[in-house]
Amino acid sequence: MIIAIDGPAASGKGTVARALARHYALPYLDTGLLYRAVAVSLLDNQGDSSRESDALSACDFADSLLSDSRLRNEQTGKLASEISVFPKVRQALIKRQRDFAAQTGGAVLDGRDIGTVIVPDADVKLFITASPEIRAKRRYDELVKNNPDLTYDIILEDIKSRDLRDSSRKEAPLKQAEDADLLDSSLLGIDMAIERAVALVEKQLKTVQG
């Protein structure tokens, strides 16, 4: 079974995707990490983020970069969003994501274009969202422990500009697939959001199995 989960930054899609992966004993891939790794690799190469050719060279990163702590910070998220507009960068990362999805038994993947581009024939598709203000609060609470200079307003601004860039780009924009169920977690705690997600997966599986 392949479960495709999409949604905007800090919507809680990773939290739900990890829980579904545990629930159904499936491997999980956070595809945002791949774009974040390209961003950090670009910085390490002293590349120019406005040049597609520099960003493409940065796609050739070592797997060990995926566990680099720099991937988690907000500047990296912003740079990842900037380089993810380049068609050649998206193309360079497709095979890795599709190979992961195609493994025996299936997988859970989350990102921006999983249900629309990477695995459009996924068995289950969810689009997870929450208001920008709620997402900013959650991300602020998560990051402020390691970065006391961070402010809620900076995070909210970043989230809004990332939403706009991710959903308005030409190549594989962030959008809900027509056959995805919407899960708005704005007013849900983590446990309730996971419970709703499991219910939606079960509903979609019943529809597929007739």
Ligand SMILES: Nc1ncnc2c1ncn2[C@@H]1O[C@H](COP(=O)(O)OP(=O)(O)OP(=O)(O)O)[C@@H](O)[C@H]1O
């Ligand atoms: N329903 C929820 N209620 C409260 N907090 C939540 C909820 N879902 C997730 N969170 C928290 O919000 C933060 C962002 O969640 P998460 O990392 O799952 O989002 P994401 O969509 O995968 O983010 P990104 O793709 O931008 O990395 C985390 O600190 C997580 O613990």
Ligand SMILES: Nc1ccn([C@@H]2O[C@H](COP(=O)(O)O)[C@@H](O)[C@H]2O)c(=O)n1
């Ligand atoms: N399938 C995807 C996943 C991510 N992106 C871009 O990467 C940025 C960082 O992603 P996070 O999920 O870690 O926040 C994101 O803002 C997207 O621009 C993507 O394009 N496609």
